[in-house]
Amino acid sequence: MRILLVDDDIELADMLGSYLERESCLVQKVSDGTSAVVQALSGQFDLMVLDVMMPGLSGVEVLRRVREHSMLPVLMLTARGDDTDRVLGLELGADDYVPKPCTPRELLARIRAILRRTGNQPQPAHETDVLREGPLTMWPGERRAQWGEQTLELTSTEYSLLELLVRHAGQPVGKDVLSKQALGRPLARFDRSVDVHMSSIRQKLSRVAPGRICIQTVVRRGYQFIKA
Known part of the structure; x- marks a missing residue:
């Protein structure tokens, strides 16, 4: 699983990235929205984990720009209880969301659920x-x-x-x-x-x-x- 992890919280990104890598994921970490758009459109990733709250180009705007050109699966990280960002992200084409703070195990479970629907697994x-x-x-x-x-x-x-x-x-x-x-x-x-x-x-x-x-x-x- 090739994961693009976008979050300006470096400590959290390192923690989540390390866990995902231990579970056999290839993780590329990005901390700003502009770089996230470029990487997401590169065709190198199976899924993007995208934080909503980032300085400069927000996660919502990143998602909007990516969806203009790509249907790359996107899992949003949203503030717990923030229904506005959550619904807006889904309306713009996010596949799912995980409220922060989240555990690495929950994040991985959501990633696997999305990729089960899009991966190259043998189909019945x-x-x-x-x-x-x-x-x-x-x-x-x-x-x-x-x-x-x-x-x-x-x-x-x-x-x-x-x-x-x-x-x-x-x-x-x-x-x-x-x-x-x-x-x-x-x-x-x-x-x-x-x-x-x-x-x-x-x-x-x-x-x-x-x-x-x-x-x-x-x-x-x-x-x-x-x-x-």
Whole structure:
């Protein structure tokens, strides 16, 4: 696992970096936003761990610039209880977040959860099939999706959520199931991550299918992809 670790707290970055390296990760540490953008777009990393609060170019602005050119998986480090930065990061395309202070073990678990969805691990046979639902086609083995001839630019988490809904098209899927299977963690109380990601997916679908409602909210039951 090639990890880009972006945090201006040198002591914390050294501690997290040392732990990740002991767990067989290759870690590049960066302490400023400008360098983070350059490194993130270099194509050398599997995932970026990005602190929100940095002087100069903030983590949110780094994420915004990276998402203009790349779908590199991004795990945000946010201040505990700071819902504004957390939601903004998810809306801009972060795959997940970890509140600070966090333990290295928790950080590694979240990294592995994201990379399980994006890595080069052998896929079960059913996950290499082509999924089709109306104009939507998904290639789980390649983690690629198209609406008609138009490519959907989805983050790794958005792809996992949409794939899960399409596999159960016409049936509601609970938020707890979506969180466990797509985010790799149980749904926490007051956690809006699934809702924010789903809002982003809907916006992207609406751009390629104007006027068409593809994902429906089912009150107290979750979300469902509407069968064509």
